[in-house]
Amino acid sequence: MSEETSIFGPYTHAKSSISRTMGLVMLSLLPATLFGLYQFGWPAIFLFLTTIVACVLAEAFSLRVAGKPIKPFVMDGSAILTGWLLAMTLPPWAPWWIGLIGALLAIIVAKQVFGGLGQNLFNPAMVARVALLISFPLEMTLFNQPVPMFSAQAPGFLESLAITFGSSDAIDAVSSATTLGHLKTELGRGVALPEAATTTVSIWQQLWGQTSGSLGETSALLLLLGGLFLIYKKVINWHIPVSMLGTLALLAGLFHLIDPNSYVGPMTHLLSGAAILCAFFIATDLVTSPVSIRGQILFGAGCGLLIYAIRTWAGYPEGVAFAVMLMNACTPLIDHYLKPRIYGRDRKGQPLVYSNEGTDRK
Amino acid sequence: MSNEYRRITKDGLWDNNIVFSQALGLCPLLAVTGTATNGLGMGLATTVVMVASGLLISLLRGIITPQVRIPVFVLIIAVLVTLVDMSMNAWVHDLHKVLGLFIPLIVTNCAILGRAESFASRNTVMKSMYDGLMMGIGFTLALVLLGAAREILGSGTLFSNAVQLLGSWARFIEITLIEDYKGFLLIILPPGGFLVLGFILALKRLLDQKLAGREQQAIDASAKLQPETS
Numbered sequence: 001m002s003e004e005t006s007i008f009g010p011y012t013h014a015k016s017s018i019s020r021t022m023g024l025v026m027l028s029l030l031p032a033t034l035f036g037l038y039q040f041g042w043p044a045i046f047l048f049l050t051t052i053v054a055c056v057l058a059e060a061f062s063l064r065v066a067g068k069p070i071k072p073f074v075m076d077g078s079a080i081l082t083g084w085l086l087a088m089t090l091p092p093w094a095p096w097w098i099g100l101i102g103a104l105l106a107i108i109v110a111k112q113v114f115g116g117l118g119q120n121l122f123n124p125a126m127v128a129r130v131a132l133l134i135s136f137p138l139e140m141t142l143f144n145q146p147v148p149m150f151s152a153q154a155p156g157f158l159e160s161l162a163i164t165f166g167s168s169d170a171i172d173a174v175s176s177a178t179t180l181g182h183l184k185t186e187l188g189r190g191v192a193l194p195e196a197a198t199t200t201v202s203i204w205q206q207l208w209g210q211t212s213g214s215l216g217e218t219s220a221l222l223l224l225l226g227g228l229f230l231i232y233k234k235v236i237n238w239h240i241p242v243s244m245l246g247t248l249a250l251l252a253g254l255f256h257l258i259d260p261n262s263y264v265g266p267m268t269h270l271l272s273g274a275a276i277l278c279a280f281f282i283a284t285d286l287v288t289s290p291v292s293i294r295g296q297i298l299f300g301a302g303c304g305l306l307i308y309a310i311r312t313w314a315g316y317p318e319g320v321a322f323a324v325m326l327m328n329a330c331t332p333l334i335d336h337y338l339k340p341r342i343y344g345r346d347r348k349g350q351p352l353v354y355s356n357e358g359t360d361r362k
Numbered sequence: 363m364s365n366e367y368r369r370i371t372k373d374g375l376w377d378n379n380i381v382f383s384q385a386l387g388l389c390p391l392l393a394v395t396g397t398a399t400n401g402l403g404m405g406l407a408t409t410v411v412m413v414a415s416g417l418l419i420s421l422l423r424g425i426i427t428p429q430v431r432i433p434v435f436v437l438i439i440a441v442l443v444t445l446v447d448m449s450m451n452a453w454v455h456d457l458h459k460v461l462g463l464f465i466p467l468i469v470t471n472c473a474i475l476g477r478a479e480s481f482a483s484r485n486t487v488m489k490s491m492y493d494g495l496m497m498g499i500g501f502t503l504a505l506v507l508l509g510a511a512r513e514i515l516g517s518g519t520l521f522s523n524a525v526q527l528l529g530s531w532a533r534f535i536e537i538t539l540i541e542d543y544k545g546f547l548l549i550i551l552p553p554g555g556f557l558v559l560g561f562i563l564a565l566k567r568l569l570d571q572k573l574a575g576r577e578q579q580a581i582d583a584s585a586k587l588q589p590e591t592s
Contacts (some may be wrong), residue, residue, distance in 0.1 A: 101546075109557060135548040 018117070021286070022077035024235050028226030029084060029216070029281065036216040039146040040092035042160030044215050048087045050096045050164070054103035055083030062112035078117050082106050085125040085281060088216025089274060089321070090132075093144050096165050098136065102128040122328045123288045129321045143178050143212040178213045179272040183264055184317040207271055217274040227280025236286075239293055240300040241279040245270060247304025255312070263312065274320040275307065282320075288328045295331075295338040302327045367492060374496025381504035381559075382566050386473040390464050391505060392555035396516070399524045401509030402502065403457050404464060407446050409498025411468055412477060414442045416494030419482040426483070435478045436469070443468045456526040473501065511558050516550040518543025 037044050059079035063070045086102050110127035114120040133140045147155075155163060205211055207221050217223075230236045248269055255263035269275065274282075283289060283303050290299050303323050310319025341347050380386050390408070394400045418438050419426075426434050447465045450458045458465070468474065477497055482490040513519055518540035524532045548554050 113560070131548050134551070135546050136544070137547075138544075 018076045018078065021235055022081045024233050025081055025230065025281065026077070026084060028229045028233075029088070030226070032219050032222040032226055032277075033084070033088065033216050035219045035222050036088065036092065039148055039210070039218065040144070040215060041147060041155060042157055043155065043163040044092035046160060046164040047090060047092065047094055047096065047099050048084075048215065051087040051090070051099035051103050052080055052083035054100045055079045055086070055107050058104050058107035059112070062108055063116075066112065066116070068116070073117070076117070079107060082111070082124045086128050088277065089125065089129045089214050091140060091143050092215040093142070093163055094139055095163075098132060098139055101135075102132050105131050118287050120287060121331075122325050123282055123285050126282060126321045126324045126328075130325060133316075133321070141181070143181070143214070145212050146210055146218070178317065179211060179268065180264075180311060181317040183268070184311075187262060211272070213272070214274065217277045220271045220276045223276045223280065227276070230280060230284075236280070236284040237293070237296060239296040240284050240289060240303075243297045243300030244279045244283055244304040244307075245275065247301045248275060248308055251305065251308040269308065269311070273311075273318045278303070278307075278320045278324060283324055283327070288331060290331050290334045290338065292335070292338050292340045294340075295334040298334055298338065299327055299331065302330065366489070370489065370493050371496050374493065374498075374500040375503065376500070378497075379500045379504060380473045380497055381501060381508075382563060384473070384476070386476055387471045387501065388559075390467060390471060391508065392552055392559070393467075394461055394464050395505055395509040395512055395555060396550050397513045397519075397523065398506050398509040398521050399457075399527055400460060401505035401507075402521075402524075403450075403454070403461055403527050405498070405502025405505040407450065407461075407465060408468055408471065408474070408501055409495065410446055411439065411442045412474055412494035412498040412501075413491050414494075415439050415474055415478055416482045416490035416492075417487060418442075419478045420485060420487045420490035423483045431479070431483065432475075435475055435483075439474055439478070440469045454527060456523075460523075460526075473497070508555070508558060508562065511562070512549050512554060514539055515558070516546050516548075516554065518545070 033048075037048060056074060056079050060070050060074050063073050083103055083106070086106055087099060090098060090102065106124040106128035109131075110122055110124035111117070111120045207219075211218055227236075227241060231238050231241075249266040252264065252266035252269040256265045279300075283300060290296050306323035306326055307319050310316060310322055316322070342349065345351055376382075378384060381388070381391055387408075390404055394404045415435075415438055419435060422434075422438075443466060446468070447458075450461075450465060477494060481493045485493070510520060513522065518538065520537040520539055521532075521535045524536050546554075549558065
């Protein structure tokens with residue numbers, strides 16, 4: 001959106017705008033999304049479309065109620081992106097109403113109630129995911145094995161319609177645990193880790209994404225590709241992803257070294273679940289992450305720490321959404337205490353004093 | 363005189379509604395409104411306490427000195443709540459098991475102390491009791507509304523277990539609105555209480571705005587007519 005300014009100065013105008021940023025993020029999500037849709041077939045496509053359409057409609061409705069202009073805000077792509085990210089974190093064969101309720105929660109409760117784009121305290125997609133997980137634990141933890149489109153086991157178009165929009169009885173037959181979920185259950189039963197890990201998929205499959213999981217989180221490699229593209233395009237900084245994944249890997253490596261029988265190794269932590277997706281696309285949300293570089297590093301490290309703690313010691317096998325929301329809540333505090341140094345002042349905000357003797361600072 | 367009672371009625375039910383305008387008593391509100399029946403029970407118990415405290419405090423208002431008024435009010439309210447607690451335990455035991463923890467907490471419901479302080483200690487007995495009744499009914503309406511909304515969204519029923527509160531004749535108001543509803547757990551949990559309350563508050567403000575706008579229009583219209591007629 002262009003805004004006219006009454007002050008004329010030697011300003012250069014950056015090309016960045018909301019719709020350009022959103023477009024770039026969507027572009028970088030595209031490879032992983034297409035792979036996820038291919039891998040989980042028609043039901044995933046239906047769920048994906050339902051979520052995005054519901055998000056856009058909810059956005060238009062909220063704007064209408066709030067008396068704001070509808071077209072510019074809907075066209076900026078932020079609602080589409082929220083729906084997109086939310087859909088990527090849902091189980092691919094979830095029924096349509098999961099996507100619909102998630103979209104309403106994300107757009108109305110998490111975003112528009114706070115005042116719309118740029119005002120929300122929490123990442124809308126993560127609010128919706130956490131609310132759905134708490135409200136519908138059964139539907140939100142039913143993951144199915146990947147059955148690539150056009151393969152023999154893949155459900156046909158009409159069959160898929162029944163999976164997404166009809167009764168959900170047929171799904172149980174093909175459900176399978178995610179890597180993290182499987183390991184958590186086995187460890188809970190007292191099985192030693194090397195033994196439990198023999199039945200999980202290989203690292204290569206996790207990297208490429210041929211494993212069960214949420215719609216868009218399975219392919220670590222393609223997500224990484226998209227993330228690097230975003231950093232290259234300067235949409236996000238490298239600080240949050242690096243500090244988050246670094247902390248997660250460091251903690252996982254440390255505990256794995258101490259006791260390899262009961263702590264999962266760093267590669268599994270990084271490559272399975274939503275860690276990569278979160279590091280590049282969710283934790284880096286410009287609205288809900290700190291402004292300063294030091295703040296972003298702290299934010300990322302906090303996310304990594306919480307993800308590891310929740311995955312390892314808490315009840316849920318995956319803790320990315322909870323971790324991001326908890327750190328979102330800390331963001332105003334981080335911004336308050338970790339302010340960047342103002343030009344011409346020291347870190348405490350006092351003016352720099354230049355003495356005549358030629359020393360720099362008091 | 364009747365004008366004043368009309369004012370009290372309007373205050374209690376809408377303009378100064380304990381929940382929707384004063385935002386008092388939110389702790390019991392959020393804690394018990396998982397179902398409409400619980401809300402109704404809690405609201406009625408609170409109403410009884412409010413009417414009785416209105417009576418006692420306005421009777422004693424001449425001999426309570428300002429310095430000790432707050433402890434005296436709290437003591438009177440505590441006595442009344444204890445009576446209600448024991449009566450409910452005796453006569454509606456099943457409901458008391460559900461609401462049990464929250465009935466003693468009516469003592470700390472700031473709405474009751476608020477009415478004692480701002481109304482009963484300054485007005486006659488009849489007016490104070492009437493105010494207590496209206497405020498209590500307003501509170502009950504809010505609790506039932508919130509409870510009903512959360513119950514419908516959260517578990518697909520309405521007034522479940524009403525028989526425990528009202529006796530077996532009330533079986534007809536126990537409705538299952540959505541068959542085979544899987545439940546929306548978040549709405550039943552305390553965060554859901556905050557969310558639904560927030561949306562109801564927004565709705566009331568919207569309604570008030572609309573009404574004020576209409577009144578303003580009426581005033582404007584009559585003002586326009588005035589110069590022509592005079």
